[in-house]
Amino acid sequence: MVFVLYLMKRFIFLIFLSVSLLNSKSIILTKNDIKNIDNSYNKKAIFLRLQGYVKLKRKIKDFDLEKKLNYVNSFYNRILPIDDSKKYSVDDHWATPKEFLIEGKGDCEDYAIAKYFTLLEVGIPKDKLYFAVVKVKAETNYHMVLLYLENKKAMPLVLDNLSFKILPFDKRKKLEPKVIFNEKEAFILKNKKISKKVKIDWGKVNKWELLLDRVYTKNE
Numbered sequence: 137m138v139f140v141l142y143l144m145k146r147f148i149f150l151i152f153l154s155v156s157l158l159n160s161k162s163i164i165l166t167k168n169d170i171k172n173i174d175n176s177y178n179k180k181a182i183f184l185r186l187q188g189y190v191k192l193k194r195k196i197k198d199f200d201l202e203k204k205l206n207y208v209n210s211f212y213n214r215i216l217p218i219d220d221s222k223k224y225s226v227d228d229h230w231a232t233p234k235e236f237l238i239e240g241k242g243d244c245e246d247y248a249i250a251k252y253f254t255l256l257e258v259g260i261p262k263d264k265l266y267f268a269v270v271k272v273k274a275e276t277n278y279h280m281v282l283l284y285l286e287n288k289k290a291m292p293l294v295l296d297n298l299s300f301k302i303l304p305f306d307k308r309k310k311l312e313p314k315v316i317f318n319e320k321e322a323f324i325l326k327n328k329k330i331s332k333k334v335k336i337d338w339g340k341v342n343k344w345e346l347l348l349d350r351v352y353t354k355n356e
Contacts, residue, residue: 160193161352162232162253162254163186163189163234163253164234165186169238173238178240181240182238185237185238185240186238188211189237192207192208192254193257195207196208196258199258201260204255204258204259204260205255205295206302208258209251209295209300211254212247212250212297213299213300215236215237215240215241216240216241217241217242217244217297218242218243230246230344231245231246231249231250232350232356233249233250233254234355234356235356236250244280244281244298247282248281248295249267251295252265252267252282253351260284262320263320264285264286265282265283265284266282266283266316266317266318266323267280267282267317267318268280268281268283268292268294268313268314268316268325269313269314269315269316270311270312270313270314271314272298272310272311273310273312274310279298281294281295281296281297282295283305283316285330288330290329291304291306291328292305292328293305296308305328306327306328315334317336321333322335322336
């Protein structure tokens with residue numbers, strides 16, 4: 137009897153999560169997702185992260201801009217960092233928000249991507265959000281952060297998995313910007329403000345277009 141009640145509670149909770157995520161455009165649980173989560177040894181932690189995502193969106197829906205940015209930045213920064221080479225056995229994998237929340241670990245791109253799509257879900261316009269490829273002083277690898285720009289003449293605000301505090305770009309002295317981009321355009325920055333429009337050479341694989349296809353079309 138106890139086991140039956142446990143199964144019923146688990147089933148009801150999975151249905152609750154699925155229904156709660158129905159209004160999400162970037163995180164939609166399929167039957168296969170639910171099956172994989174239910175079979176995962178870490179399912180309780182996955183449930184809590186997904187439930188936290190649902191609660192976050194509901195809570196901040198009508199908040200002002202500053203609170204939305206801070207709550208989303210803090211929510212994702214609590215997820216543990218890990219290198220792609222350890223998690224996916226590849227040098228650079230861009231995880232979708234759903235993949236990131238289910239895995240519960242990621243690198244800088246995964247944080248920025250999840251924050252981007254979550255902020256879109258709570259009403260932040262696409263043209264005010266940009267991904268920024270930066271160099272951190274004294275570090276050899278490139279790093280990615282998410283920027284909020286009120287307009288193209290404003291100083292961007294930085295959402296970074298290395299900091300729970302959101303600061304204007306000019307206050308982040310250790311970050312050296314290389315290029316910024318979103319779904320519409322890409323720019324280089326001068327004095328950490330938008331300068332020249334550019335076209336990014338993605339090489340053999342356009343990881344950005346591939347990610348958008350996985351989110352919007354394939355529901356991965």
